[in-house]
Amino acid sequence: MLGGGIIQGFLETGRNFCGSYYDPARLTTVQYPEVRLAPWENARTVPFLVYDGADAIAGLRCTACTICEQECPAHCIEIVKDTAKRADYLGKLQLQPKVFNIDAMVCMSCGICAEVCPFDSIKMDQVYDLAGGNRSLILTLKDLSKSNDYFRLIHPTEAALVDAARAEEQRKAQAKKAAQISNLKSEIANPPPASPAAPVSDLKSEISNAPPASPVAA
Amino acid sequence: MIAAPSEPPSTALAAPDPTEAAGQGLLEVSMGPHHPSTHGVFRMNVVLDGETVVKLTPVFGYLHRNHEKIAEKNSYLASIPYTDRLDYICSMTNNWAYVLSVEKLAGLPVPERAEYIRVIVAELTRLFNHACLAGFLFQDMGAMGTPLMYAFREREKILDLFEWLTGSRMMCNYMRFGGCRCDLPPGWLQKAAAVAANFPAFLDHFEALLTGNEIIRARSEGVGVLPRNLAINAGVTGPGLRASGVNYDVRKVDRYGIYDRFKFRVPLGGRGDVFDRYMVRVLEMRESVKILDQALRDIPAGPVMDARAKLRNLRPKAGEAYGRVESPKGELGFYLISDGGPTPWRYRIRPPSLINLTVLEDMCLGQTVADVVIILGSIDIVLGEVDR
Numbered sequence: 171m172l173g174g175g176i177i178q179g180f181l182e183t184g185r186n187f188c189g190s191y192y193d194p195a196r197l198t199t200v201q202y203p204e205v206r207l208a209p210w211e212n213a214r215t216v217p218f219l220v221y222d223g224a225d226a227i228a229g230l231r232c233t234a235c236t237i238c239e240q241e242c243p244a245h246c247i248e249i250v251k252d253t254a255k256r257a258d259y260l261g262k263l264q265l266q267p268k269v270f271n272i273d274a275m276v277c278m279s280c281g282i283c284a285e286v287c288p289f290d291s292i293k294m295d296q297v298y299d300l301a302g303g304n305r306s307l308i309l310t311l312k313d314l315s316k317s318n319d320y321f322r323l324i325h326p327t328e329a330a331l332v333d334a335a336r337a338e339e340q341r342k343a344q345a346k347k348a349a350q351i352s353n354l355k356s357e358i359a360n361p362p363p364a365s366p367a368a369p370v371s372d373l374k375s376e377i378s379n380a381p382p383a384s385p386v387a388a
Numbered sequence: 389m390i391a392a393p394s395e396p397p398s399t400a401l402a403a404p405d406p407t408e409a410a411g412q413g414l415l416e417v418s419m420g421p422h423h424p425s426t427h428g429v430f431r432m433n434v435v436l437d438g439e440t441v442v443k444l445t446p447v448f449g450y451l452h453r454n455h456e457k458i459a460e461k462n463s464y465l466a467s468i469p470y471t472d473r474l475d476y477i478c479s480m481t482n483n484w485a486y487v488l489s490v491e492k493l494a495g496l497p498v499p500e501r502a503e504y505i506r507v508i509v510a511e512l513t514r515l516f517n518h519a520c521l522a523g524f525l526f527q528d529m530g531a532m533g534t535p536l537m538y539a540f541r542e543r544e545k546i547l548d549l550f551e552w553l554t555g556s557r558m559m560c561n562y563m564r565f566g567g568c569r570c571d572l573p574p575g576w577l578q579k580a581a582a583v584a585a586n587f588p589a590f591l592d593h594f595e596a597l598l599t600g601n602e603i604i605r606a607r608s609e610g611v612g613v614l615p616r617n618l619a620i621n622a623g624v625t626g627p628g629l630r631a632s633g634v635n636y637d638v639r640k641v642d643r644y645g646i647y648d649r650f651k652f653r654v655p656l657g658g659r660g661d662v663f664d665r666y667m668v669r670v671l672e673m674r675e676s677v678k679i680l681d682q683a684l685r686d687i688p689a690g691p692v693m694d695a696r697a698k699l700r701n702l703r704p705k706a707g708e709a710y711g712r713v714e715s716p717k718g719e720l721g722f723y724l725i726s727d728g729g730p731t732p733w734r735y736r737i738r739p740p741s742l743i744n745l746t747v748l749e750d751m752c753l754g755q756t757v758a759d760v761v762i763i764l765g766s767i768d769i770v771l772g773e774v775d776r
């Protein structure tokens with residue numbers, strides 16, 4: 171019958187129209203500014219820098235190694251190294267960034283910086299309403315630093331893995347140090363006949379000065 | 389006193405003189421680059437005799453962004469997010485074509501599970517690309533919005549799967565040379581199986597809406613015929629070629645990845661008109677669902693990245709490689725030459741959209757101007773890939 175196909179199409183449209191009143195599968199949109207869907211755990215927008223503990227400067231994991239700067243496909247990261255060093259969570263002295271800027275206008279949210287970072291410092295954020303009134307959207311170190319609690323909140327699975335790995339590393343480092351100290355103590359108690367080597371005196375002074383409490387990763 | 393110029397300025401690059409066409413009783417119309425039917429910033433200079441097309445010149449390059457040269461300056465890893473932006477609807481197949489050529493270049497193996505994941509995401513991509521193309525095509529014909537919104541509703545379910553897996557809906561940046569970036573989250577396979585299981589029902593409704601419609605058949609049958617010989621000679625690939633009756637599918641011809649393990653058929657058209665190109669895509673979606681069923685059933689456990697693969701500082705030995713996949717638009721290939729350095733010495737893309745576009749004039753000659761819009765729609769171009 172001529173027109174049968176058109177009538178069938180109208181029936182299909184009518185079925186969909188009626189379904190949109192009661193079938194949840196047909197109600198796929200939400201009223202955006204009032205209702206916001208929770209992002210998926212993996213969702214990524216722009217990067218941010220994780221810090222441990224309460225102090226954003228002292229606990230910053232970033233060591234200004236500039237790997238993310240080199241690997242960024244859009245070249246939107248700018249890092250200037252600070253000359254002063256500080257101890258990281260293992261007690262090792264590391265560099266820190268003096269300037270860390272990310273041009274969020276250029277960033278294409280690919281997540282490669284987070285993937286190549288060897289210190290688990292740079293991670294992907296989930297904020298998405300970044301649009302502002304001017305044409306510059308450069309995020310500085312102050313904007314980028316966010317606590318580990320925030321990281322745990324938005325990426326719970328990944329954060330748990332990172333925390334476990336860091337706690338394990340810290341435990342190993344502490345065990346190594348304790349072993350060194352006990353070796354040293356036994357050496358002091360029974361001094362060897364030969365003259366002591368240079369590193370031993372370094373460690374001695376370190377023990378007497380009491381090592382600074384390193385921020386706990388877990 | 390200023391001397392008069394010795395010769396008139398060259399007119400070679402100037403726009404064609406509209407009065408030249410007008411002198412012969414013809415009308416020259418510039419369709420695009422801001423016309424909604426051109427699927428992006430694409431322009432066609434159409435010379436019309438009344439309503440009939442006598443000449444058509446495609447003009448592209450408005451979206452050129454230097455992708456190939458940027459890739460020659462960046463590391464191998466840093467080019468992957470740029471490939472997402474080629475055919476911005478199907479980022480997964482673009483990733484796959486690129487990592488396939490790097491894997492050939494560097495001789496990297498891929499774990500079994502990663503191969504299965506690649507097939508699953510690529511076939512999901514094909515499903516929503518074809519559904520959306522049908523929606524856009526009928527929007528061009530005047531079915532404003534309705535089929536497109538139905539297609540988008542299905543696409544949304546697949547994009548949710550992609551966001552769950554990769555963190556991004558469209559710019560997935562998921563595949564890496566030597567595997568995939570991350571493993572499937574728990575529960576993902578069941579959800580994907582549910583989406584694949586519901587898809588044939590959607591296709592039945594979609595076809596009930598469209599395939600039998602008398603207006604659609606009158607508008608699309610016998611319109612924009614692409615003869616078999618011309619399609620082969622012009623290097624057309626993808627559903628456009630198969631609608632003209634040529635049995636050529638890179639999944640069958642090249643059997644890249646693990647496509648030799650799946651049972652599926654390649655639908656072929658007979659006349660090569662707009663309706664055949666639509667119908668081939670619908671049948672291809674049904675075959676993709678079959679591939680998905682098999683892949684989701686057989687996927688093994690195991691690692692998703694080869695242990696030897698390294699992402700940073702990849703320096704393949706000097707040589708060349710061409711990796712190609714059957715993207716939803718056609719044969720997508722990446723040709724890489726390495727000189728042993730950290731960046732490709734030459735990086736060249738064979739984009740299916742651009743090459744399929746070269747036969748546009750041949751398909752449009754003798755048709756009316758309203759048909760030009762649907763013929764362009766049936767080729768399935770994405771300007772991100774045409775202009776790169």
